[in-house]
Amino acid sequence: VQLQASGGGLVQAGGSLTLSCAVSERTFNMGVLAWFRQKTGKEREFVAAISGSGGRPIYDDSVTGRFTISRDNAENTASLEMNSLKPEDTAVYYCAARTSATVLRRDRYAYNVWGQGTQVTVSS
Secondary structure, eight states, rough: OOOEEEOOEOOOOOOOOOEEEEESSSSGSSSEEEEEEEEETOOOOHHHHHHOTTOOOOEEETTTTEEEEEEEEETTTTEEEESSSOGOEEEEEEEETTTOOOOOOGGGGGGGEOOEEEEEEEEE
């Protein structure tokens, strides 16, 4: 399985961006998909995760109410809609997968497939 993230860019505070993650294989719909981010000089941190069935996702408290994760198993894609962006959301964003898994996890070590990052910069 390979993941390809896109959609990053520069946006003003209060603005919106939608990140996309394209997945190479149809077996993707059997696993968990998540977004993580890494700020400069910081460890990679959990943002959101969604199960293969697209059921109720989980979010980090810092993005709850502002970000929405979704997936389209027919198109083998996942998205992260980001609204009301803040300068502290500036980071490289990564999509990740737990293949053949159903439990949503916040721990980055639980994810066995990673895409390349996409930079999101929020100006004040």
